[in-house]
Every structure is written in structure tokens, then in C-alpha cells.
Amino acid sequence: GTDGTYDYIVVGGGTSGLVVAKRLSEDPKVSVLVVEAGGSLENNANVTNPLGYGLAFGTDIDYAYQTVEQEFAGGKPQTLRAGKGLGGTSTINGLAYTRAESNQIDMWEKLGNEGWNWNNLLPYYTKSERLEVPNPQRLESGKMTFDAAVHGKEGPLKTGWLFGITNSTLGATLNTTFASMGVEWNPEVNGGKMAGYTVYPSTVDQDLNIREDAARAYYFPIRDSAKNLKVMLNTEARRLTWKAAAAANGTKGALPTADGVEVTTQDGKTMVMKANKEVILSAGALVSPLLLEKSGVGNKAILAAAGIQSVVDLPTVGENLQDQANNGLKFGIANNFTETDKNAYVAYPTAEQVFGKDKQVASVNGNVTKAADLEKFFTMQYDLIFGADQPNPIAEVLLYQQDGVWDSEYWGLLPFSRGNLHVTAANTSTTKATGAKINPNFFMLDWDTTQQVGAANFIRRMYGTAPFKDVVGPEDTPSTKTVPADADNNEKAMGDWLKQNYRSNFHPVGTAAMMPREVGGVVDSSLKVYGTANVRVVDASVLPFQVCGHLVSTLYAVSERASDLIKASAK
Ligand code: FAD
Numbered sequence: 001g002t003d004g005t006y007d008y009i010v011v012g013g014g015t016s017g018l019v020v021a022k023r024l025s026e027d028p029k030v031s032v033l034v035v036e037a038g039g040s041l042e043n044n045a046n047v048t049n050p051l052g053y054g055l056a057f058g059t060d061i062d063y064a065y066q067t068v069e070q071e072f073a074g075g076k077p078q079t080l081r082a083g084k085g086l087g088g089t090s091t092i093n094g095l096a097y098t099r100a101e102s103n104q105i106d107m108w109e110k111l112g113n114e115g116w117n118w119n120n121l122l123p124y125y126t127k128s129e130r131l132e133v134p135n136p137q138r139l140e141s142g143k144m145t146f147d148a149a150v151h152g153k154e155g156p157l158k159t160g161w162l163f164g165i166t167n168s169t170l171g172a173t174l175n176t177t178f179a180s181m182g183v184e185w186n187p188e189v190n191g192g193k194m195a196g197y198t199v200y201p202s203t204v205d206q207d208l209n210i211r212e213d214a215a216r217a218y219y220f221p222i223r224d225s226a227k228n229l230k231v232m233l234n235t236e237a238r239r240l241t242w243k244a245a246a247a248a249n250g251t252k253g254a255l256p257t258a259d260g261v262e263v264t265t266q267d268g269k270t271m272v273m274k275a276n277k278e279v280i281l282s283a284g285a286l287v288s289p290l291l292l293e294k295s296g297v298g299n300k301a302i303l304a305a306a307g308i309q310s311v312v313d314l315p316t317v318g319e320n321l322q323d324q325a326n327n328g329l330k331f332g333i334a335n336n337f338t339e340t341d342k343n344a345y346v347a348y349p350t351a352e353q354v355f356g357k358d359k360q361v362a363s364v365n366g367n368v369t370k371a372a373d374l375e376k377f378f379t380m381q382y383d384l385i386f387g388a389d390q391p392n393p394i395a396e397v398l399l400y401q402q403d404g405v406w407d408s409e410y411w412g413l414l415p416f417s418r419g420n421l422h423v424t425a426a427n428t429s430t431t432k433a434t435g436a437k438i439n440p441n442f443f444m445l446d447w448d449t450t451q452q453v454g455a456a457n458f459i460r461r462m463y464g465t466a467p468f469k470d471v472v473g474p475e476d477t478p479s480t481k482t483v484p485a486d487a488d489n490n491e492k493a494m495g496d497w498l499k500q501n502y503r504s505n506f507h508p509v510g511t512a513a514m515m516p517r518e519v520g521g522v523v524d525s526s527l528k529v530y531g532t533a534n535v536r537v538v539d540a541s542v543l544p545f546q547v548c549g550h551l552v553s554t555l556y557a558v559s560e561r562a563s564d565l566i567k568a569s570a571k
Contacts, residue, residue, distance in 0.1 A: 005274040006033040006230070008566075009261050010282055011237040011291065014088020015552055016539040016559040017282030018218040019128070022156070023563030025222070025229035030570075033273055034231040035263055037283075037431045038085030041213075042220065047091045048210040050162055050202070056092040061085045065286055066433050072417075073325075073443040073499040080323075080438065080504050082284055084431070086233065087215035089284065090552055093506075095202040095211060097159045098346075099125060100547035100554055101392045102192030107380055111544055112516040113525040118192055121557050125190070126152035128556035132160040132206050142344075143171040144199050147188040157217040157556060160206040161199070162344060171199060174345055174399065177468035181461065182353045189348075194548050195393045197347045203552065214556075232273075234266035236431050240279055240295035240535065241272055242311060255533040256311050258295075277570065278534045282559075283430070285508040285540040286421060286438065289318040289522070290430045292512065292537075293423045297529060307426045312531035316520045320513045321419040322546045323440045324411040324505035325452060327498050329459045331406040332473020345400070347462075348393030348413075348548065351385050354454040376519070378416055381545065385414055392548050395455035397462070405476050408459045411505040412451035413548045417444035421511060440508065443499055452502075453494045460485065507551055512541035526565045538562045 008024050010017045013036030025032045038061060041047045046055040056062055065080040083089040102118035109117040129152030134144065144161050151159075175185055178197035186196030203212040210216075222229070241260040260274040281288040292298055296311030298318065303310050384392045397410040419441035428435045443449050463472050478501075483493045515521030517530045523542055529535045538559050540551055547554055 006031045007277040008032045009275040010034045010280045012283035013086045015090040015214045018214045019559035022218045025226045031228045035237045037236045041085040067438045078504045087213035090213040096550040097201045098549035099190045100549045124557040124560040129155040145187040150191040158205045158212045159201045194348045199344045236264045238262045257533040281537045282539045285511045288541045289511040318422045319420045320510040322510045323508045325502040326411040326505040328409045330477040334471045337471040347397040350391045354458045415448040417441045449495045509540045509543040512537040513544040514542040
């Protein structure tokens, strides 16, 4: 690999890319190059501090991509955060380690992705993980429980519980409160059933008390020993290069074959790194589809408008973008309450718990698109929410004290809105906030507002439920003045307020979705891009649907499985 030629080039040394790089380089005969736009964040205190959530926002390691004005949500653009540096977004995220509902992963297979189901993915969740069990005293005082059978003991990624969970009564108080609202204690949120109330684990190295990001888990331990793995930092991938025959587009029989990646180094030099076997795009859900487009893979008309020559006409590249909307409700703290637990109390209520048993929930309004495939996806997602067997939670509700108030950040977990993102010109930098036109279409469909309003009112009820209500002062934000509680006025006022005050939940997925090509997929079940011989995508782009858990646990598992698929196909 010293001459600039490698077997595999991984574009993006982030959460997913570093898993693939480590696993592929386990074969000493194989050479691997990682091209990463950012630098090393090993000693960046905004990254390492496990209680430093938010410190990195707006700094030079946050891409802070801007969306277009959100026409269904008050007209304002949104900021989409993503981490720039080795470790990617795992270096700036909230450390939560929660997986998915098992039937959500099973749905991937029902969509046509053979082999992608919960039972096959669980061994990869555990392969990636090393749960560090706290001592019994900490477990007991923090009311932290787990089932060892679904956790890994020897994987690269350390998980555990943050030290902010101290010797307090708050956990027990919330447990009783949620139980009286029908939201029962869930002793293991990572075993495929998420609904309930729990105290979730985090990606943290408890001994060192620092953030466990992808670089710390998957790269730093092997950087000296893995001589066949090279990482180019501060180097931006611009586009893929193709074997000459493919560029002509239409050579009978042979699919276009990528033979390298054009990069711009820190000092502004442009060069091509060569790949013998495969190029794996792991630049994240907001970038990998753009790199495909800049390389000629995408919607012909969009490419033509941007001055890019078509190599594979694949109109769904960059479509199917799904994010969640995040809102916060704040309440005063009754002045006799001084405990300062942080960061791990979470409730996952179902639709029935949010809306009540008797209330008929308005069915989803599919007026934006009539496409039969989209209707099929909506039906599948509807079944996840309202199905009797295993109803998925529809909201994640956090609770902590901050700046002298109780803060309940929350988000609707399963929105139906779909957006997209596309390049605007052949030469723009995809690492710049202006490099693309990004449109998540927040609140495009009625259900998304219904879900968000329902969760807000659920939170209001929680603050009014004993025993928790005894340590709660008056509502601070939005306040019942701004959003009345009475049924006649609540729904509209709450919906309007939420749309004025939401932010992205920073969970974009789906922009190079793993689905059959006929129903709009971009990659097949081996994560190979349709119409290409040797280009794969391995990152949040490939998740066909949103999951109820936070994303990294599932991305580590998907990347572990993808690595095995890539290895197997090389044999
Ligand atoms: P990334 O990890 O973003 O990796 C992409 C990499 O590609 C980056 O290193 C980037 O620098 C690089 N790159 C981009 N463009 C180029 C280019 N042109 N050339 C070369 N390299 C490039 N998830 C959780 O599980 N728990 C949480 O608590 C949580 N909280 C979050 C909080 C915030 C603020 C954010 C933003 C996200 C959060 N998430 C959380 C989501 C989760 O962190 C991400 O979904 C996940 O890390 C994405 O992984 P990825 O591999 O898809 O992309």
C-alpha cells in the first residue's frame, strides 16, 4: 500500500468506517486505507469529557450542516450536527447506548434484505461490545439492571454507566411515577424490547471516565500493530474514479468498477488513491449519498443539473431521508430537592400509553405521495406502532436537571416524513455546510405532529403524577399560558409551539437505503450499491427505517456484520 494503492479504501473514519477498517485489516495480507476529512480528537477535552455533551457544538469539529427552510415546520432552516474527526459523530454524541426493537430489525428482512433480522444481528451487537459491569453498590444505588446474556464481554467498544448516576432517590421516584402511568420498569433496554422506563448504559470508559468513541474503541488500540492499515487525516474524499471502460457508461456486461478515490489533502493537493478491490463509503448519512452523486451514481436529471456525468442512473440516491424532531419541556424544581443525577433516566412510552386505550389515534395521512411502495413502508411502520404483538415505543423521554430546572428533552421515534439531500454542483465540498441541498421535511405528515404533541402532553402528565410531582415546581416552558392544557385549544397551540421550537434530533438515516432496487433501494443486502461492481456503503445511510434506539449501537453491529459480508465475498 505504500505506493498509494490499497485493496480497500474506506471513505470516512467515523463510527462505522473504523469498524470496517479494523475488521478488514485483521487479515495481514489485505491493505486498507481510511480517508478521513478531520483530524485526531484523542486529546480534545470537548470530546473526552463524558459529561461534556454540547461542548463541541459550533466548534471546528462540528460540521453543522444547514437544511433548507422547513416548509412544514415554521419555515426556519435547521442545523444538522455531525462530528468531523477520527471517530466521526461518536465523538460529539450523547453517549447513549440503546439498540432497537427486535421487530424493527426483523422488518429489514421483510423488506427483502435477506439475512438482516434481529437474531442474526444480536451476535454482532455483542461482538462489538464490552460491557464493564459497575460494582454492586453502584448498580444498586443507581437502580441499573441488565441481562448479561445480551451484552458483549470482549468486544472493542466499552459500555457502562456514567458516574453522574449517584446515590439518590430520584430513580426510584421516577420508577413509581412511570409505573402508575402504565410505563413499567424495563430491566434490559438492549435485549430487543425497548418500551418501558429504564436507566440506560452509555459508551464510556468507566475506569478512565472518558468518552468511548469509535476511534478509542476500534482504532487507537491497533494503530501501531496494524501495519496494513493506513489512515490519512485531514483529507477530503471528492469522488470515486472508475475503470476506463465504465466511465463510457454502457459497456455491455461489465458493471462500473471503482478503481480509486480522488482526494484533497490538508495542503490543498489533489491526488487519486487507488483501490484494487473495493471502495467503502462510510462518510455518514449526510455525505455518502453526495459522494455517490459526485461520482456519477444517482438521479440522472439531478446530476445533469449539477454538471456531473452519469455512470449509474440510480434515482433513489439521497432520497428517503428520515430524521426525528427534538423538543424540550421545562419545569421548576421544588426548592427542597437538591440531587443532581444526570443523563440516563429514560422512558419509552407506546402509543397506547401516550394517547390512552380508548382514544382512536388518527390514522396516518398519506396525502403527500401516492406511491404504492411508500404506502407499503408506511403500513409496515404503522404495524410497528399499533400492532398488538410488540408495539414499539413512539417517544423517547429524557429527564434531568439543568440550569435550575427539570428538563425533559424528547423526540417522536417513528416519524413518517421523508426528505432528501442532493449535490448542487460537481465541485462543491461535501464537508462544507453549503455543499448540498438538504431537506429533512420535518413535520411533513400529520402523524409526526400528532406523535410530538401526544408526547408533550404525556410529559405534562408525568410532571403532575405522584410521587414525582412533589419535587416539581410550576411549568416553565412552554408554560400553560403559551400552550393551554384544555382539550379545545391544546392540540393546535402545542403543535404550533413545537414546530417553532424543535431541533433536529441528529439521527438522519436512509439516504442510501438497503432495500430491493425495485422498491427504491440504493444498496443490496450485502450493502453493495446497485449497478456497481465494487462500491459499498456502510453507515447510517443504509438503515431503511428509523430505529427506536440511538443509532451507534446498531451502526456498530451493522458495520460488524458488513465486515463479515465483505470478507466472505473476497474469498
Ligand atoms: P459518522 O460517525 O458521522 O462518520 C462519518 C465520517 O466521515 C466522519 O468522521 C467525517 O469526518 C467523515 N467524512 C465526511 N465527509 C468526508 C469526506 N468527504 N471525505 C472524508 N471523510 C469524510 N447516537 C447514539 O447512539 N447515542 C447518542 O447519545 C447520540 N447522540 C447524538 C448527539 C448528536 C449531537 C449527534 C450529532 C448525533 C447523536 N447520535 C447518537 C447519533 C450517532 O452518533 C450517529 O448516528 C452516528 O455516529 C453516525 O455514524 P456514521 O458512521 O453514519 O457517520
